[in-house]
Amino acid sequence: MVGDFFQWCRDQLEQGGLLPSEPLTKALNYVFSRKESLTVFLEDPDVQPDTNHLERALRPIPMRRRNWLFCWTELGAEHVGIIQSLISTCKLHDLNPYTYLVDVLQRISQHPAKEVVDLTPRRWKHRFAENPLRTLIDPRHPDRQNKQPEVADHAH
Helix, strand or coil, rough: HHHHHHHHHHHHHHCCCCCCCHHHHHHHHHHHHHHHHHHHHHHCCCCCCCHHHHCCCCHHHHHHCCHHHHHHHHHHHHHHHHHHHHHHHHHHHHCCCCHHHHHHHHHHHCHHHHHHHHHCCCHHHHHHCCCCCCCCCCCCCCCCCCCCCCCCCCCC
């Protein structure tokens, strides 16, 4: 069915009756220049056919733009944008951003650089979310599970 659509587009261009300036010619060329991205959502059910969900998730970023004036530097503002984008992406994948960031910041120093894509929120969810690395202050950290807090003896 999708193949038939692309074949129809190809047929229209090959018939030669269209002028380069015609809107249909422009539309057909657009289809072919983006064929892969137009069909990717058919191959991967996790990919949405539109970006509305992304636009909704990223809407808070421009709303905070006034606060970014206080980042002091352009680089600081860029870093805030990167972190905000990661947080929004975590929320899109139903991940707790804090859990994700704590794990990735600990894992990144020992993770192979060629496999860095595994640390993106979408891939991380499938590879590491079941057993994330935790901070020492987290009561679920493996080194804290069997330890009881020490209580000072004030009665002398």
